[in-house]
Amino acid sequence: METAYDLFKKLLVVMADIDRILDEKSKVIDSKRVEILDKKIDSLELEMFELKNKLKSIKLK
DSSP states (O other): OOOHHHHHHHHHHHHHHHHHHHHHHHHOOOHHHHHHHHHHHHHHHHHHHHHHHHHHHOOOO
């Protein structure tokens, strides 16, 4: 079972990955590469929202 701590660590990693890819995207000129990076960002954003929803559903004791 994943703890809130595990989920939060994953969330931070995903957010850092998004930031890294956005930085890379800002330096790329090739439109195909930009499209690939956009797809990666979309995938990571979906994962980020899933993790956020899991964290929101955790009830504290």
